[in-house]
Amino acid sequence: xxxxxxxxxxxxxxxxxxxxxxxxxxxxxxxxxxxxxxxxxxxxxxxxxxxxxxxxxxxxxxxxxxxxxxxxxxxxxxxxxxxxxxxxxxxxxxxxxxxxxxxxxxxxxxxxxxxxxxxxxxxxxxxxxxxxxxxxxxxxxxxxxxxxxxxxxxxxxxxxxxxxxxxxxxxxxxxxxxxxxxxxxxxxxxxxxxxxxxxxxxxxxxxxxxxxxxxxxxxxxxxxxxxxxxxxxxxxxxxxxxxxxxxxxxxxxxxxxxxxxxxxxxxxxxxxxxxxxxxxxxxxxxxxxxxxxxxxxxxxxxxxxxxxxxxxxxxxxxxxxxxxxxxxxxxxxxxxxxxxxxxxxxxxxxxxxxxxxxxxxxxxxxxxxxxxxxxxxxxxxxxxxxxxxxxxxxxxxxxxxxxxxxxxxxxxxxxxxxxxxxxxxxxx
Numbered sequence: 285x286x287x288x289x290x291x292x293x294x295x296x297x298x299x300x301x302x303x304x305x306x307x308x309x310x311x312x313x314x315x316x317x318x319x320x321x322x323x324x325x326x327x328x329x330x331x332x333x334x335x336x337x338x339x340x341x342x343x344x345x346x347x348x349x350x351x352x353x354x355x356x357x358x359x360x361x362x363x364x365x366x367x368x369x370x371x372x373x374x375x376x377x378x379x380x381x382x383x384x385x386x387x388x389x390x391x392x393x394x395x396x397x398x399x400x401x402x403x404x405x406x407x408x409x410x411x412x413x414x415x416x417x418x419x420x421x422x423x424x425x426x427x428x429x430x431x432x433x434x435x436x437x438x439x440x441x442x443x444x445x446x447x448x449x450x451x452x453x454x455x456x457x458x459x460x461x462x463x464x465x466x467x468x469x470x471x472x473x474x475x476x477x478x479x480x481x482x483x484x485x486x487x488x489x490x491x492x493x494x495x496x497x498x499x500x501x502x503x504x505x506x507x508x509x510x511x512x513x514x515x516x517x518x519x520x521x522x523x524x525x526x527x528x529x530x531x532x533x534x535x536x537x538x539x540x541x542x543x544x545x546x547x548x549x550x551x552x553x554x555x556x557x558x559x560x561x562x563x564x565x566x567x568x569x570x571x572x573x574x575x576x577x578x579x580x581x582x583x584x585x586x587x588x589x590x591x592x593x594x595x596x597x598x599x600x601x602x603x604x605x606x607x608x609x610x611x612x613x614x615x616x617x618x619x620x621x622x623x624x625x626x627x628x629x630x631x632x633x634x635x636x637x638x639x640x641x642x643x644x645x646x647x648x649x650x651x652x653x654x655x656x657x658x659x660x661x662x663x664x665x666x667x668x669x670x671x672x673x674x675x676x677x678x679x680x681x682x683x684x685x686x687x688x689x690x691x692x693x694x695x696x697x698x699x700x701x702x703x704x705x706x707x708x709x710x711x712x
Contacts, residue, residue, distance in 0.1 A: 336429065345391040346415055354409055412603045444521050447481070453537055454483035455689050458491030466521045471538040478535060482519050490692045492548070493537055495529045495639075496685035497666060501648030502526060509617040513571065528645070531612060538687060545687045546583055549644065551670055552682040554652035557669040559587035559673055564690060574611035574619045579634040583693070588672025594641035597620055597677065605641035605671075630666040641662070641671040649679035 406566035446467045451457040457468050465485050470493070471478035485490040498505075503517045503526035515530025538545055547566035552558050565580035582589040604621070611619035613636040615628040626639030634645050646668045649658065654677055656663035667679030674680070 336422075336425070337417075339418075339425075342419060343415070343422065346411065346418075350408065350411055350415065353404060353411075377429075393577055406509065446521075447483075450478065451690075452540060454481065454485065454491035454493040455493070455692060458485050458489045459482055462491070463489070465488065465523065467519055470537070472533075473540040474534045480519055481529060482523060482535075484523075484686060490688060492686040492688045493535055494523075494684060494686045495537075496644060496683065497523070497526050498644065498648065498680070498683040499524065499526050501650065505615070505633070505645045505647075509614045509631060509633075512612065512614055512633040513575075519631075522601075531568065532571065535570055535575060538567045539569075541689065543689045543691060544580070545606050546690050547579065547586075547685065547687050549587070549642075549670075550684040550686070551587060551644075551673065551680045551681075553674060553678070554681045559585065561585035561587040561589065561591070562669075563591060566687060568612075574617075575614075576609065576611045577607060579608055587670055590642035590672040592641075592672045594671035595636075596641075596671070602641075604638040606637060607635045607640065607642060608633040629662045629664050630667070641676075643669045644680075644683045644685065646679065652678050652681065654679060 290313060299355055309432035347520065405568055444471070447457075447462060447464060449457050449460050449462045450469045451460060452472050454468065457470070462468070462483070464483055465483060467480055468483045469478040470481050482494040482497075484494055498519075505528070507516055507528075513531050515528055515533060517527025518525045545567070547563045548560055549562075550558065550560045562583035562585050563579040563581075564583040565578075567578050569576040569578070579591070582592065589655070591607045593602040593604070596605070597603045610621075612633060613619045613623065613625070613627040614633040615631065618625040618627065620636035620639060622625045622636070622638040626636035628634055628644065630639070630646055632643070632645040632647065634640060634643050643666075647659075647666045647669050652674075654667055659666050665676035667677070668683060669676055669678070670680065
């Protein structure tokens with residue numbers, strides 16, 4: 285039965301919808317995991333190819349055992365026939381009393397042999413039934429493997445829609461006429477190759493390049509330096525998945541233009557309330573500077589300026605929890621100002637100080653509220669935090685980080701009131 289379950293699992297995997305990894309380069313990647321947006325079924329075919337030899341070997345061994353059992357059964361049947369014939373002969377040619385008693389004993393032996401034969405035949409029937417079922421399953425797997433091999437010999441094709449317009453960021457794409465939010469390829473000015481991003485484009489032509497999404501906690505943000513550098517998670521055309529676009533990509537996007545960018549942080553709490561915070565002249569430095577975060581000032585919003593730090597009760601807390609000018613830290617590369625390792629304690633990557641008042645890559649807590657006990661052995665506030673809205677022991681339900689040239693905030697009808705403005709900037 286275990287074999288049948290395995291076979292069913294493989295068949296179900298093979299008919300799942302094809303998927304696409306966020307920053308795929310178009311090459312068939314056999315080691316891609318199975319998920320909602322994986323690029324290929326080559327991994328299933330490789331698994332089948334690995335699975336077939338062991339199953340063929342087991343089937344050969346089963347056939348050998350069946351042949352042995354068949355030979356033993358035939359020998360037992362021949363012996364029973366011989367014993368019956370011998371008993372009949374003995375009764376004809378010898379005194380009845382002695383041979384009747386002897387024949388009775390022989391018949392008892394015959395009955396025992398017959399019962400043994402019946403049991404063996406029952407086992408043989410069960411083995412033959414299993415063999416037939418396994419042969420049928422193996423035939424299906426072989427046919428499926430051939431189909432998958434044929435697919436993998438062909439170039440991998442996108443089964444999700446990637447919009448045709450390209451540009452140096454999502455605003456550049458919107459300037460070229462795109463009005464549909466979705467997946468686009470961008471190539472910043474200093475980038476050596478294009479990469480895939482999700483563009484949030486509204487009807488006024490404002491094109492936001494999305495850097496981070498938290499939706500439902502399905503993606504683990506406990507990653508190392510390389511993973512945060514290159515990016516992780518999945519991009520989807522319907523904007524339902526979680527991801528970190530990658531520090532190197534954020535650096536290339538945010539430093540390419542003479543027109544500064546706005547970083548917008550959008551959050552949703554577990555009661556359904558939505559708030560945001562904007563930061564002007566947002567940039568992320570190169571890797572040699574550990575992807576340092578800088579911005580000029582808080583541009584506005586209703587979530588409060590948590591990047592500026594927060595007074596948790598000690599006047600020094602605000603200074604030690606501000607994020608402007610901080611380098612990026614992960615568990616395996618500590619660049620914070622704390623004697624310990626904030627990223628290791630929180631199991632995430634972020635622009636840590638000692639340690640934070642804002643942390644959007646923290647641990648995902650269902651229902652929002654959590655305690656020191658929930659946070660683990662260290663007991664530190666490690667949730668998805670924005671301290672100027674909710675307390676440090678409240679973890680957000682959804683977050684988004686996205687960027688746009690600052691001139692679109694004044695020309696696109698999305699400007700904030702009561703904050704500094706930049707005028708006279710044309711579209712990039």
